[in-house]
Amino acid sequence: RTAQHLFRVFVDGRGVEPHLRLSECLVASGAAEAAEAHLRRVLEESDSGEAPPELWHAWLDVTLSYLGWSPRDCLARLPAREEDAWKSDVQWLLAELSSTGAVRIDCAGTEEHSSPTGLRWGRDRFDRGGRANNWAGAPEGRPAVRGSPDEWLYAMSRWFGPDEDYPGYAIPLPRGKYTVTLHFCE
Numbered sequence: 001r002t003a004q005h006l007f008r009v010f011v012d013g014r015g016v017e018p019h020l021r022l023s024e025c026l027v028a029s030g031a032a033e034a035a036e037a038h039l040r041r042v043l044e045e046s047d048s049g050e051a052p053p054e055l056w057h058a059w060l061d062v063t064l065s066y067l068g069w070s071p072r073d074c075l076a077r078l079p080a081r082e083e084d085a086w087k088s089d090v091q092w093l094l095a096e097l098s099s100t101g102a103v104r105i106d107c108a109g110t111e112e113h114s115s116p117t118g119l120r121w122g123r124d125r126f127d128r129g130g131r132a133n134n135w136a137g138a139p140e141g142r143p144a145v146r147g148s149p150d151e152w153l154y155a156m157s158r159w160f161g162p163d164e165d166y167p168g169y170a171i172p173l174p175r176g177k178y179t180v181t182l183h184f185c186e
Contacts, residue, residue: 018050032066043079050084060090060172071097071174089125095101095145095170097123103171108132108156126171130160154185 019042026035039059043051059079063069069077075094081087096103104121106113113121124132134156148154161166 010035016054020054020058023062027066032062036067036143040079044046044081046081051081051086053086056086056090057172064172067099073093090172092122092125096120097173103173105169105171106153106156107158108134109153110156113150113152115153121150121153124156124158126169127158127171129164129167130158133157133159153183157185 005049017040023035023039026032026038036059039062043055043059046055060074063074063077064071071094073092075098078087078091078094093103100120104119105123105125106121107124107127109121109123111123115121
């Protein structure tokens, strides 16, 4: 009853923020299941084309962090909605975590790749601003780094300017410790 009452009083179609605040309040009050149900309903009923990424991030935070669902569980219970770019990115993320336990992103890359050793790299996802740079500078877009089995990985980069708020990547992951490997070519 409390969640339904808060929903009617607080949420009246004023955008994403009321939904995010409501889900935070529900989680803080020990009702993570109600927060997940609310976010699911909003994601499924959103008819404005693409659902805002903040809603997907909130849903993943509640399910992975507070409810302790595995990436495989999240993938199986993904909110039913028309395909959009964020749903596609979330599906990719959960599938990678379920199958390999690793997330490899080719910064500013526009397509999926597999290295000669079989490692899968996804196109650029979950960035928070910046701009893509093609460092190839060579004829026919060939990478400037030669001799690496993954030379395509070094052809593009994402540059973040000093005036950007919170630059970088926001990859929704389950709580835990992670090893982060960054590849640079300068």
